[in-house]
Amino acid sequence: MEDGTQHLAHCMVDMKELSANPEGLTAAGVILTPKLPQVEFSLACNDLVASGRDRKPNALVQVSVIDPHKQHLVSHACTEIVEANKDPLFLTGVTFPSEYPASPETLVKLTVYDAKDKSQESVSKWLIFFCSSLLGSATFSVGDLLKAKDERLTLSLRSSDGVCTAGTVVVSRLKMGEMEEVDVDHITTDIPSQKCPLVCESASHACVDRENPLTGPVFKNPVCKVYRFQTVDSKWMLVREQMEECTLSFSIPKQLLSLYIQEDMSRVQDLRELGDLSPHWDNLRKEVMTRYGETISSYQETLAELDKVTGRSFKPSCCKAQKSLEFIPINLHTQRMRVTCPRKTDACYDIVTVGAPAAHFQGFKCGGLQRLLSRYEGEKKSTAYQCIYYSPEHTAKAQEVLSTMSLLQPLITSLADQLLQAAQERSSTGLRDALKSLSDKTENLVHTLKDELVKSALLALHAAQPGYVSKNQKQTAVQGESVSFPLKHQDSIPHHKEYDEEEWDRAWANVAKCLTCVIAMVDKLLEDDNSKQEPVPEQQLADVITSHNLGEWREQLCPPVTRLKECVMEVVEKAKKAMTFVLLQEAACSIPQGFLLQQRRDVVFSQALAALACGFIMKLYAGIQDKGFLRQLHLVGMVAQFESLLSTYSEEIGMLEDMETGISDLQRVMFKITEAKTDDLGDLQPLVCGRRDHFTVEVPLPRLFFQNLPEEIKEGKPLRVFPVLFNVGINEQQTIAERFGDISLQERINQKNFEILEAYYKSLSEKVPLECLPCFQTQTDIKELLETLGQNVITKKRKNVEILWIAGTICRRLNGIRFTSCKSAKDRTSMSVTLEQCALLRDEHQLNKDFFIRALDCMRREGCRIENVQKNIRCRKYAFNILQLMAFPKCYRPPEGTYGKVDS
Numbered sequence: 001m002e003d004g005t006q007h008l009a010h011c012m013v014d015m016k017e018l019s020a021n022p023e024g025l026t027a028a029g030v031i032l033t034p035k036l037p038q039v040e041f042s043l044a045c046n047d048l049v050a051s052g053r054d055r056k057p058n059a060l061v062q063v064s065v066i067d068p069h070k071q072h073l074v075s076h077a078c079t080e081i082v083e084a085n086k087d088p089l090f091l092t093g094v095t096f097p098s099e100y101p102a103s104p105e106t107l108v109k110l111t112v113y114d115a116k117d118k119s120q121e122s123v124s125k126w127l128i129f130f131c132s133s134l135l136g137s138a139t140f141s142v143g144d145l146l147k148a149k150d151e152r153l154t155l156s157l158r159s160s161d162g163v164c165t166a167g168t169v170v171v172s173r174l175k176m177g178e179m180e181e182v183d184v185d186h187i188t189t190d191i192p193s194q195k196c197p198l199v200c201e202s203a204s205h206a207c208v209d210r211e212n213p214l215t216g217p218v219f220k221n222p223v224c225k226v227y228r229f230q231t232v233d234s235k236w237m238l239v240r241e242q243m244e245e246c247t248l249s250f251s252i253p254k255q256l257l258s259l260y261i262q263e264d265m266s267r268v269q270d271l272r273e274l275g276d277l278s279p280h281w282d283n284l285r286k287e288v289m290t291r292y293g294e295t296i297s298s299y300q301e302t303l304a305e306l307d308k309v310t311g312r313s314f315k316p317s318c319c320k321a322q323k324s325l326e327f328i329p330i331n332l333h334t335q336r337m338r339v340t341c342p343r344k345t346d347a348c349y350d351i352v353t354v355g356a357p358a359a360h361f362q363g364f365k366c367g368g369l370q371r372l373l374s375r376y377e378g379e380k381k382s383t384a385y386q387c388i389y390y391s392p393e394h395t396a397k398a399q400e401v402l403s404t405m406s407l408l409q410p411l412i413t414s415l416a417d418q419l420l421q422a423a424q425e426r427s428s429t430g431l432r433d434a435l436k437s438l439s440d441k442t443e444n445l446v447h448t449l450k451d452e453l454v455k456s457a458l459l460a461l462h463a464a465q466p467g468y469v470s471k472n473q474k475q476t477a478v479q480g481e482s483v484s485f486p487l488k489h490q491d492s493i494p495h496h497k498e499y500d501e502e503e504w505d506r507a508w509a510n511v512a513k514c515l516t517c518v519i520a521m522v523d524k525l526l527e528d529d530n531s532k533q534e535p536v537p538e539q540q541l542a543d544v545i546t547s548h549n550l551g552e553w554r555e556q557l558c559p560p561v562t563r564l565k566e567c568v569m570e571v572v573e574k575a576k577k578a579m580t581f582v583l584l585q586e587a588a589c590s591i592p593q594g595f596l597l598q599q600r601r602d603v604v605f606s607q608a609l610a611a612l613a614c615g616f617i618m619k620l621y622a623g624i625q626d627k628g629f630l631r632q633l634h635l636v637g638m639v640a641q642f643e644s645l646l647s648t649y650s651e652e653i654g655m656l657e658d659m660e661t662g663i664s665d666l667q668r669v670m671f672k673i674t675e676a677k678t679d680d681l682g683d684l685q686p687l688v689c690g691r692r693d694h695f696t697v698e699v700p701l702p703r704l705f706f707q708n709l710p711e712e713i714k715e716g717k718p719l720r721v722f723p724v725l726f727n728v729g730i731n732e733q734q735t736i737a738e739r740f741g742d743i744s745l746q747e748r749i750n751q752k753n754f755e756i757l758e759a760y761y762k763s764l765s766e767k768v769p770l771e772c773l774p775c776f777q778t779q780t781d782i783k784e785l786l787e788t789l790g791q792n793v794i795t796k797k798r799k800n801v802e803i804l805w806i807a808g809t810i811c812r813r814l815n816g817i818r819f820t821s822c823k824s825a826k827d828r829t830s831m832s833v834t835l836e837q838c839a840l841l842r843d844e845h846q847l848n849k850d851f852f853i854r855a856l857d858c859m860r861r862e863g864c865r866i867e868n869v870q871k872n873i874r875c876r877k878y879a880f881n882i883l884q885l886m887a888f889p890k891c892y893r894p895p896e897g898t899y900g901k902v903d904s
């Protein structure tokens, strides 16, 4: 028998081997299907003989693979312990993912142990082998199983001396998606709820993959687990968990960092272009530029560090406070539960798990973003003695005006050129079309420029130039706010002429006038063209000919179009300076705090966006053939529901405050679907563009999939997401918060996000027929669920996890993206994900109630989440102690033996 250390070592080798072929993808073409697990089987034993005569064994099977090259055993999987049963039937199955180099020759060794007594469960699973006695073992090849009748093998278990038979082990192949209804009582057991191990019969040997073929180029290193559980009517359901990493963990933050750098560099450039400023403003500008420079070089350093990281696609929890990785989300994984039930189509339930998007490196001593930002706004207002105070709304408006102008100006120029091109070609339709677009865009621009903020900022900028003296030497009013800094007349500098307040109105009105001239000219040309086509008397015909001789269309149209372009250029330049001046105020009065806060916000947003993009793509791939879903997506958008289990005590308050802002900032994100140039992996990577106030994530799809999308999506319609966050703390810290502290943060978050969710549902039901939503067995009306949620968020009830359950259910019913989070998405998150999975099996797949706790324990003991813990801390134990667990709601407590102190 191998000792525990060997088991552990083998297990780690195993993990390495599993990730050896990280891509798991076939070559280019329409590739996106990683090969799915092909060989999966369940185990049961019969007639086991325990050492003590009167005892029935507590059996577990340890599954090892004999490595043909190295000729040694590699631990592969382990079942749960079935207590006091000589004919145990194990719920945890065995799977060989396609990445595992299994072949028909692969030899599998099954070793059955007797865990003696229940107290042994309090030690780690891997140590159980130390204190267990070996009952017997059997070996078979994968080929034997595939060839066997009904793909089932019954093998004799040999005792350690190889002489006696210690019972039998039954190996039954499992096939997802190929389950027939089978009568299940040809193996007798002592426990009525444990019947036949035969859960799957297939008509054909070919494993048909009924999952969506598009599983994606961004998901990596799958970990799979299979189980079988009994339904209320004594049938068997087959369940597979698949957990994957996401390459977006790194690629989105890296793209964002480049965009932040680019944005800040262009801010610096804009500030330079403000021209001469009086010494006071010039000094502030220099200081602000220095700060931008510091941010830029810090981000460049981080980016360089990240570029050095290769081959990793997740950040383990132990690196959460590492500076160079602060933009990377913690422990980001996707998890899919697939369920096969007799006579039913398979169902999949997806969830994204991620550590709280928060500035772990910067720490939480002074709280998190939500608190820091509001405190900072207050302070800024009262201490902005050096500069002009603009409200956050004004600053946001200035950013918006800048973005709009940077989009519209080049567009107007190119539409003006298109108009001239159409004139050159004498194309009436071309002229009309180009004119229509040109008018629309120019009107939009004029509308943007008419904003009072532009006008008042121009006045403020004028006053900030060297030698300015105001009419009455009095403080200048800036849009209802007063300039708290007295603008002094500087004698040494020549005086400006008085500021002409009407000048700006004339400037933007000129743009409108130029457009009117262009429209009039196009009308005239088209009218002339029309009349030329009508039969006309001789004299009039001569006039038409003469008028045409006056010049070609292009020549006639050129002067007003050129004037329009010049006017647009002129106003945009002025407005850009004005808005840059507003942003200078914002930056100047916030030195250094504002810059530090912006960096914190960038960090948190980066983690949140990586998680969101991962969830969006997972959802999109899964729903790519679902017309209702696609319709909902482009007509309204998708809910992204974050469940958080942070406590409102100590440093987790700060985490939650960071998370709240990070998630809310996701409202500034849109998605666009594009057609990939090729099906190569590189061309299928999402692309982020935009700036802090508005980012777009472009998701390329292979041609085949892109072509079948609704026209609106193909045309590049921006797709919205509605992020919502619900938090309920569950641990001992939350107990303290509830007894002696303050849980108002949690209450406020839940209330606010409930309102967002409610508003989303309202708009969804107005725009999309509710038949577009997925069907569920539990057909409680969504409205009713919302009402219950609404009541729960206002009810004072300790650790009211029902809020999370109902919010999660609503999200699934609304076809949204589910996220679960805690500090590191390792321990509490694992409890929640497994609970949610079992609740879905109970509510949607008639899981037998006697199997609920067993299923939950199996998943927590042997499932993907314990592998997640292993990946993070290289130890298979949830980091809870007994005292902590006593404070947990019961259903969040892991089974004995799976938790404890983690040796680092």
Ligand SMILES: O=P(O)(O)O[C@H]1[C@H](O)[C@@H](O)[C@H](O)[C@H](O)[C@@H]1OP(=O)(O)O
Residues within 6 Å of the ligand: 317, 822, 823, 824, 825, 826, 827, 828, 829, 879, 880, 881, 884
């Ligand atoms: O995954 P988490 O629940 O955030 O992990 C916590 C765990 O809940 C807690 O009991 C333990 O003391 C640690 O703080 C874990 O956080 P880590 O971030 O250290 O994994």
